[in-house]
Amino acid sequence: MTDISVPTLGESVTEATVGQWLKSAGDTVKRDDVLVELETDKVSVEVSAPEDGVLSEIVAKEGDTVEIGALLGRVNAGGSAGKAAPAKAEAPAPAKDSKPAAKEEAAPAASGGKMTDVVVPAMGESVAEGTLSTFLKKVGDSVKKDETIAEIETDKVALEVPSPADGVIAELVASEGDGVTPGSVIARISAGGAGASAPSASPASPPPPAAKAAAEGAPVSPSVRRISTEAGVDPSNIPGSGRDGRATKADALDYVNNAASKASSSTAVTESRAPRDIGPREERVRMTRLRQTIARRLKEAQDSAAMLTTFNDVDMGAIMDLRKKHQDSFVAKHGIKLGFMSFFVKACVNALKEVPAVNAEIDGTDIIYKNYYDIGVAVGTDKGLVVPVVRDSDDLSLAGIEKYIADLGKRARDGDLTIGDMQGGTFTISNGGIYGSLMSTPILNPPQSGVLGMHRIENRPVAVNGQVVIRPMMYLALSYDHRIVDGKEAVTFLVRVKEALEDPERMLLEV
Structure with missing residues (x-):
């Protein structure tokens, strides 16, 4: 007989809610079969069978709150599978519990x-x-x-x-x-x-079952309890779409966000009103989950961060000349074109090393400084904006960055990106210039503290050594969280990016 216990769930996580048993008592299981799901305030965890055998006993029921190491159930190895089989063949046996009866x-x-x-x-x-x-x-x-x-x-x-x-x-x-x-x-x-x-x-x-309120006796998970406590709402009022009417983390977030919207006079008109009738030349289409999440996260960024934007412009002539001079040999050697984005990634990494606050994040009353440089690159797709991450950008060459970005962009458009491709970025670059944008104020990608906006290159008259000349200029915009990044640091960061792009040879030589 082998015990199935609650595994370690991560730093600072001490309890979980039993979400769903995927096997019933008496079921034959194989090693690594998922037996039960646990839900914490941060993640959902799957608990697998430790060995082949029969799930002989379920100790913790769905909806129970369990601590680390608590007993969930037991697996009986060996010849017990034969004893469990007749129980399934008898129709009256499952009558004690209507749920197993339906499955069998x-x-x-x-x-x-x-x-x-x-x-x-x-x-x-x-x-x-x-x-x-x-x-x-x-x-x-x-x-x-x-x-x-x-x-x-x-x-x-x-x-x-x-x-x-x-x-x-x-x-x-x-x-x-x-x-x-x-x-x-x-x-x-x-x-x-x-x-x-x-x-x-x-x-x-x-x-x-149709969505119903959690007040109807459904247990409250840690994630729902935490979200409702922070928002000051009663968890029993949250409509649940989960198993047996339980409220999920997404239900709680939707409820809290809707409540916040209704409290705001500026958004109450558009978000809290009942759906209106559409006209003969209108079409109503439900927002995809991706679009809903984009909307929610962008609004959260505006509500939670003290967001500010600083601007500068950069003469792109040196990089354009460098690309024109070496493009053919670069393609011949690396099999990919030398674009602008690799220079921007390199310039941002250099600036982040000098101004680490822009590469940090706020965690409660602490600041987490990150000594690695995973740069998110915003990519527009048919379904919406996604931000895949170029890992360890400081260790990549220009060719390595270009290949990495090309691969991410292709997989984003094909819908082949994984969750891991978009998690853990420390800073984001957004290129609105490919759509013709002259200037914009990009929105932060929480929990990051900085995002750089690139824009279109435009020939403009500028003063160089006392002479007015026409140069290929681009506006740069750095949006940052003023809670952690001071104005001096933000301006310094943007100036360092400008200097690196206007003299790329020095940047690449690290002089």
Whole structure:
């Protein structure tokens, strides 16, 4: 008998809520099968089976609050699987609990075929839920193992859900547009081509419960409790879209943000009013989860940071001459064109080393200084703005940066970016110039304290050595969090970027 305990959940995290058991007592499990999901105020954690055997006992129930090291259940290794099997074959046995009964009715409906659940995969650190955007298969369709069955859209990336086995789609448990969490079942596959019997499985699974208020006895998770406490709202008033009507972290954030919007007279008119009727030449389209998250995060940045922008201009002539002189040989050697962005990344890294506050972040009453330089590069896609990160930019050459950015840009446009590609940036560069922008004030990407805005290059008359000449000039804009970055530091940073770009040879030689 092996105990299943709550693992270490990260620094300063002392408890979690049991979110969902993916296996029932008596189920046969394999080593590393996900048994249960735990939700903390920061992340969702999957707890796996330590060995092959049978889940003999579930100690902590869904909704229970558990501490680190607490007992969740037990796995019985060895020959106990045979004892558990008859319990499943007896129809009356599960009558004590209506939930397991619903799951076990699916097996007879498959006419003897083994029923396999299709579950939502892990979506990455801090991503607790997504939206089921598309089913690529319907009930009765044959599928192969690893064939994509559905697509899930999170607030950061789109995920593909592969088939766990060969067989036939017997049941679609979730519907397009539903909110789903890691480990939740969205469909079931019957082995052996038993798709014709799929309709009989449908009545056995009740439709997902409609969103209801957490006040109806649903437990409150640590993340919801923390968010509601910080916002000064009653967690029982938060409508829940999770399992059994429980409020999720996303529900709490939406509720708090909507409450804040209604409290503001400037936004109450547009956000708190009921949907209006549309005219014959209008079209109403639901915002994607990515667009909703972009809107929320940008508004949060404005509300939380003391954001200020300082400007300068830079003569791009030296870099343009350098690119023109060496472009052919650069392409021949590295297989990629020498663009402007690599120079800007290098210039920003040099300036960040001199002004570390711009590369830092605020954590409560502390400042975290980062001695690494992961530069986010804003990329526009059909679905919205994403900010993939160029890791360890200070260790890359110009060619290395150009290849890194080209790869990120391609994957962003193809929808192939992962959560890891967009996490952990320390500073962001946004190039509005590719769209023709002359000047703008970029918005911070929290928790970062600085973002540099690039703009279009324009020939303008400037004074050089007492003479008016026409030079290719670009406006630069640095938006920064004035809580951590002083005006002197912000101006110094921007001046150092300007100096590096106007004399790139010195920057590259580090003199």
